[in-house]
Amino acid sequence: MRKFYSTESEQFMQLHYSRLSEKDKRQYAALEAKQLGYGGKMYISILLNVSRHTIEKGILELKTPSLYEQIPHNKQRRSGGGRKKILP
Numbered sequence: 001m002r003k004f005y006s007t008e009s010e011q012f013m014q015l016h017y018s019r020l021s022e023k024d025k026r027q028y029a030a031l032e033a034k035q036l037g038y039g040g041k042m043y044i045s046i047l048l049n050v051s052r053h054t055i056e057k058g059i060l061e062l063k064t065p066s067l068y069e070q071i072p073h074n075k076q077r078r079s080g081g082g083r084k085k086i087l088p
Contacts, residue, residue, distance in 0.1 A: 004036050004043055017048050025050070030058025 005013070013032070020028055029048055033040040033055050045052045 001043060001046070002039055004040070010047055014048065026054055026058035027062060028058075029055050030062055034059060 017025055017028060025048075029044050029050050033044040036043060041052050041055050044050070045055060
């Protein structure tokens with residue numbers, strides 16, 4: 001696997017990533033992967049320990065403003081997202 005960043009830069013990226021919210025993590029990983037081009041998704045998924053599917057979702061959110069707008073302000077997911085409640 002090709003190494004795009006120095007070890008120090010990778011450590012800073014991992015530290016920054018660990019402090020982000022779920023939505024911000026998804027979009028940060030997507031931005032970094034898109035910047036790197038070919039092999040970027042695989043590299044970022046390994047570096048930040050995130051699935052490539054999550055990176056794809058982040059890219060889709062950034063490309064499609066209507067998807068981004070569906071996520072309410074101060075929320076992590078669109079309405080109806082997340083674990084469903086168990087009925088008694």
